[in-house]
Amino acid sequence: MASQQARIHEVEDDPLAAIDYCYEQGWTDGLPVVPPDVARVEAMLLFEGRPPETVLAAHPATGFECTVHAAAVNAVMAGCKPEYFPVVVAAFEAMNEPDFNFHGSTASTGGSAPLLVVSGPVIDDIGMNADVNLFGPGNRANATIGRAVRLILMNVFRMIPGVSDKSTQGNPGKFSFCIAERARGNPWPLLVEELDYPMGVSSVTVFAGGGFCNVENHGGNTPEMVLGSIADAMANYGCITLGQSVVVLSPEHVRVVASTGWSKQQVREFLFNRAARTVEGMRSVGKYRQREFDKQHADGASPLVEADKMHRGLSPDDILVVMGGGDAGGHSCFIPSWSRGRSSIMQSKPIGVCIDCD
Amino acid sequence: MHDGISFEQLGKRAVVVCTEPFEVTVKNIARMLGLPDYPFVMVEHPIGSRTMPEIEALAEIAYDQALPILMEG
Secondary structure, rough: OOOOOOOOOOOOHHHHHHHHHHHHHOOOOOOOOOOOOOOHHHHHOOOOOOOOOOEEEEEOOOEEEEEEHHHHHHHHHHHOOHHHHHHHHHHHHHHHHHHHHHHHHOOOOOEEEEEEEEOOHHHHHHOOOOOOOOOOOOOHHHHHHHHHHHHHHHHHEEEEEEOOOOOOOOOOHHOOOEOOOOOOOOOOHHHHHHOOOOOOOOEEEEEEEEEEEEEEOOOOOOHHHHHHHHHHOOOOOOOOOOEEEEEEEEHHHHHHHHHOOOOHHHHHHHHHHHHEEEEHHHHHHHOOOOOHHHHHHOOOOOOOOOOOEEEOOOOOOHHHEEEEOOOOOOEEEEEEEOOOOOOOOOEEEEEEOOOOOO | OHHHHHHHHHOOOOOOOOHHHHHHHHHHOOOOOOOOOOOEEOOOOOOOOOHHHHHHHHHHHHHHHHHHHOOOO
16 A cells, blocks of 8 residues: 655634634544644754655554655644654654564454654753653653654554554553663663664664553662562563563762662573562463463573463563652553463664664 | 455455453454444353353354354345
8 A cells, every 4th residue: 555645724813713623634642743834844844854655664453554655745734843853753664674573453342552762962852751750740851752753653653542553441552652772871782882872873662562561669678689580560360472672860869779780681680580470370360371471481481480480571681670750769660461372572763864774 | 343344345255253341442443444334243241161062052143143144245
């Protein structure tokens, strides 16, 4: 199926009337949008070097395609400034990777929302928030980049609630789910450095997130205490699957963990080992599946897998760990996966540059 | 639905089975793929939490609906 053709809609010269017109067309997420006037769309396009008709992503089930132009229109509607646009573009390039499975993750009853984790210098360049009130509200870049992703899913890929988006309950991240990794005071390599992108390049990582779980721990003063509470959240019966995980550690928790010399890899290994339930326990809630157990315990399994347990994920590499949030507060979070197995694997792309392109 | 129509386009007979809450979704996909009247089988929801005897009973219902779809060409 071809990309939707761009066309000009004539409305009376009144911003409020234009907002109402957008509502009437069904172009909103329920909140008012910025009417995508031509000048604003053209300003957005200046931040993408490729022709407007370039296809960024294609929907495997319906054949709908998202062009640079369609993405720009929706970025305007979301309230993005033009300099935010490369992040939106990179996010869709990541979601377009087959292993992300963006049809399944956006159509499913699971209520997934694409979580964007941005890392690198672009955060300061465009004024993203990696600090207090990380998941918002209050920062235009975080809020509108995440919102642009949702508007593109709804308006370009026609993921319409109740019709093609069958989320049983959805989650608040379906309005916007975009954060920045905090570099200030971070003792560990940044995500973009772990991805091994060249110096100065920024990245966006996209994860089909199934919600948000706050982990409160103000009393723990060792890595094992703090991370033990996070592992418990990861292993709760409602969330534990073979899926991947995102853990956003607050600076206060990071100070406890890193002050004793723990590396990020050690954190991942501890969390993987501890985020587990016994086979008997999994049976007791009807969530034990032999094939999943066999997959996790097959030859070549992580040495951290215990014989009588089901762990969350397949290995420590299935856990993305970043730091984010304000200085004060023993509040980290765990973002569960939409995928109960390997149906969606998080993907990363550089922002505004092409690395290893054809 | 997409898979079922893909099979048909490859010359293989297929029948799509969905549960009732997905009727609107299945019809939407069929319409987008250009076959709005593509027939399909519909059974009660849910599937995952049913016992094996219940699943077998649903399968019988699905079979009765599927047979004419597969036989009528």
